[in-house]
Every structure is written in C-alpha cells, then in structure tokens.
Amino acid sequence: MEVQGPGLNANNRKSNCSYFTNYYQSHFNGNEDFVPNPSAIIAQQKTSVIGALWFSNENVIEEVKNSDGSKESFKKSTDIIRGAPNLG
Numbered sequence: 800m801e802v803q804g805p806g807l808n809a810n811n812r813k814s815n816c817s818y819f820t821n822y823y824q825s826h827f828n829g830n831e832d833f834v835p836n837p838s839a840i841i842a843q844q845k846t847s848v849i850g851a852l853w854f855s856n857e858n859v860i861e862e863v864k865n866s867d868g869s870k871e872s873f874k875k876s877t878d879i880i881r882g883a884p885n886l887g
Contacts, residue, residue: 815854816840822853 816833819840823829827849833840840850858879866872 813837815858818857819850819853823849 813834816837820831820833823831823833823846831839831846833846839846841847859876862872862876862879866876
C-alpha cells in the first residue's frame with residue numbers, strides 16, 4: 800500500500816518509510832519502525848520535523864540545486880514534495 804501525502808506527510812510512501820526508519824534508528828537511537836504505521840512519523844513533533852528535513856534532503860535539495868529557475872523546474876520540485884504519482 801502506497802499512501803501519499805503533502806509536506807510533512809511526504810514520508811508516507813512505503814519506500815520512504817523504510818529508508819527513514821533506518822536513518823532515524825541509526826542517528827537517533829530510536830527503535831521505532833515507521834513502515835507498518837507511517838502516520839507515526841507525523842504523530843510527534845520531533846519525528847515530524849526530522850522526517851520532513853530528511854525527506855527534503857534526500858529527495859528535493861538536489862532537484863532545487865540543479866534547477867534552472869524555470870516554472871517547470873519549480874513544478875518538478877513541488878511534485879516531489881506532493882508525491883506526484885508519475886515520479887517513480
């Protein structure tokens with residue numbers, strides 16, 4: 800099941816949950832597994848902010864760095880955050 804959501808909820812995709820779980824466990828000594836319950840990421844302010852920053856760093860920053868400033872580049876970055884279905 801692939802749940803999609805905007806903004807802070809962008810980690811709800813199953814693959815993102817798995818990667819974020821690994822990151823969170825290794826960097827914050829957490830034992831949470833967000834894969835079976837993606838909404839747990841946004842349930843607490845700490846994990847919500849960490850998750851949003853992690854997602855941005857992993858999925859958006861490079862796109863913005865490589866942007867040519869065009870409307871299409873902005874749309875692509877926005878689509879990544881929104882979880883547009885055609886992004887693989």
